[in-house]
Amino acid sequence: MxxxxxxxxxxxxxxxxxxxxxxxxxxxxxxxxxxxxxxxxxxxxxxxxxxxxxxxxxxxxxxxxxxxxxxxxxxxxxxxxxxxxxxxxxxxxxxxxxxxxxxxxxxxxxxxxxxxxxxxxxxxxxxxxxxxxxxAALAAEVTGRITEATAQAKARAGDTPKRVLFILSAAGGRIMASGSGTAADAMIALAGAENAVSGFEGYKPLTDEAILAAAPDAILMMERGGEHDSPVDELVALPAIAATPAGQARAVVRMEGLYLLGFGPRTGDAVGELSAALYGN
Missing domain, CATH: 3.40.50.1980 (Nitrogenase molybdenum iron protein domain)
Structure with missing residues (x-):
């Protein structure tokens, strides 16, 4: 070696x-x-x-x-x-x-x-x-923006936070989703929502039964091209997704990956945008 x-x-x-x-x-x-x-x-x-x-x-x-x-x-x-x-x-x-x-x-x-x-x-x-x-100045500014955006998100959610399923990939109809301990899991919480799946850490493939049990109100994905991309029409047509509240409402939110999951200077803006997309205001 x-x-x-x-x-x-x-x-x-x-x-x-x-x-x-x-x-x-x-x-x-x-x-x-x-x-x-x-x-x-x-x-x-x-x-x-x-x-x-x-x-x-x-x-x-x-x-x-x-x-x-x-x-x-x-x-x-x-x-x-x-x-x-x-x-x-x-x-x-x-x-x-x-x-x-x-x-x-x-x-x-x-x-x-x-x-x-x-x-x-x-x-x-x-x-x-x-x-x-x-x-030091930038850290204070960024922290302030995230804190403000999170407070606004919680106000939007009220007592009924939405259940959100983050899908990393749906290539070939196989759903790879986020459990706990990921950047996606943290962003969902900051935006005033709940991760629809929490029984595992990291990213894992979900069975149709697990997707149905998760019953997400909305699906969150990264904007991406290539084989990992999934147009909304194809995604919501998958039988397991179609049977969920998110699939029936076609509630799919897509955001650029680094902006959504990077946890950098723009995170406060990303939290605000995600929250507004989930709650419609």
């Missing part, structure tokens, strides 16, 4: 440089982290970003080092970074071990699905890039 790590590190360091004009800059791994760097006025210090970093639009012009959980060390190191900021869930572990051995500062940013978690994320990024004062 040690020999493999050494070989990978040597390969990474020998990889051809990309974005030479940004050499020595920051590599940001995690959509929310990239958003925070830009929000702190440090977007021009980024050398590269990962595939989940799609906002703001300027981030998309940066070299892409790969998907958050499937990074290669050579991809990250090829831009010659002076600092790597990475979500705590970045991986795989082998890549993270190589990056830690590369003698380049690597800061893992916590990812907790709450207003306090977003503030901690902003604070950690600010400290890592030398913008602690700006980060």
């Amino acid at each position: 040690r020999g493999l790590k050494a070989a990978l590190l040597a390969l990474a360091l020998a990889a051809p440089a990309q974005a030479a004009d940004k050499a020595g800059g920051i590599v940001s791994v995690g959509g929310a982290i990239t958003e925070i760097v830009f929000a702190l006025g440090a977007g021009d210090r980024l050398a590269a970003r990962d595939a989940t970093s799609l906002y703001p639009e300027a981030a998309q012009a940066l070299p892409d080092v790969g998907y958050l959980r499937a990074l290669s060390p050579e991809g990250v190191l090829s831009v010659g970074p002076s600092l790597i900021l990475a979500d705590q869930g970045a991986g795989p572990p082998e890549t993270m071990e190589v990056l830690k051995a590369a003698s380049i500062p690597l800061v893992l940013i916590p990812d907790v699905y709450s207003a306090e978690g977003v503030a901690a994320k902003v604070t950690a990024v600010g400290a890592a890039i030398g913008e602690a004062e700006k980060a």
Whole structure:
């Protein structure tokens, strides 16, 4: 294993440089982290970003080092970074071990699905890039917006919070849904609703019987293309979905993934938008 790590590190360091004009800059791994760097006025210090970093639009012009959980060390190191900021869930572990051995500062940013978690994320990024004062102001602003949006959501819900089923994928008619402990579960709660399924953690496929038992009032999904996309007509035509209150009312809410689940600077806005979509006001 040690020999493999050494070989990978040597390969990474020998990889051809990309974005030479940004050499020595920051590599940001995690959509929310990239958003925070830009929000702190440090977007021009980024050398590269990962595939989940799609906002703001300027981030998309940066070299892409790969998907958050499937990074290669050579991809990250090829831009010659002076600092790597990475979500705590970045991986795989082998890549993270190589990056830690590369003698380049690597800061893992916590990812907790709450207003306090977003503030901690902003604070950690600010400290890592030398913008602690700006980060303190941004953290306070973001926390305030989330707190206000959550209060408004609870007022909308009143004593009858809606039951919401978050569907990660419906490819081939197979429903992959969120249980507890996920970003989706936390967003549903912040928006004044209840997760329709809570008997497991993470994401799992649901049987038709489980969907019927969940009886969601609304379905929440990410806007996405490709094989994982499910047009509303096809989704509500699935027998198990069609028999639920959500299917009968065609109550399907779709939001851009990073905006909905990123838990970054725009989270308060996302909470407000989701709540309004669920409760109609």
